[in-house]
Amino acid sequence: MDPISPLEQALHAARALVLADLVAGRVAEADVVSLVEAAVAGRRWWVEQWPEGAGFVAGLVAQDVQDALLERYGRWPLCPVCGSGDPHALEVEPELGPDPRWVCHRAGVVVAPVGSLGAALGGPPPS
Numbered sequence: 429m430d431p432i433s434p435l436e437q438a439l440h441a442a443r444a445l446v447l448a449d450l451v452a453g454r455v456a457e458a459d460v461v462s463l464v465e466a467a468v469a470g471r472r473w474w475v476e477q478w479p480e481g482a483g484f485v486a487g488l489v490a491q492d493v494q495d496a497l498l499e500r501y502g503r504w505p506l507c508p509v510c511g512s513g514d515p516h517a518l519e520v521e522p523e524l525g526p527d528p529r530w531v532c533h534r535a536g537v538v539v540a541p542v543g544s545l546g547a548a549l550g551g552p553p554p555s
């Protein structure tokens with residue numbers, strides 16, 4: 429008798445999606461995971477104030493983690509599409525909306541949905 433609320437589901441899903449993309453980029457180290465936890469915790473308050481925004485949380489958490497990584501770690505995720513030129517990060521679109529995707533603005537392409545970056549990066553790492 430204590431069903432998981434849609435809000436908790438959204439936060440849990442956001443955490444899982446962003447972690448999947450971090451694993452795909454092989455940056456899911458302990459301190460990076462804690463960045464995701466902090467981003468999810470930060471958005472919990474936001475979505476509690478605005479439950480209609482539950483579907484937007486994954487994209488917001490992805491952007492929060494991206495910002496946090498930029499300060500500590502560097503650009504993430506690096507664009508896997510453009511073979512030449514300066515390395516650059518993908519961006520989340522829409523910035524505030526459902527079904528967030530990683531896009532490369534330089535090439536003007538959608539690279540992958542948030543949570544599915546592994547496929548765009550060439551599948552799981554060799555074991």
Ligand SMILES: [Zn+2]
Pocket residue numbers: 507508509510516532533534535
């Ligand atoms: Zn690119």
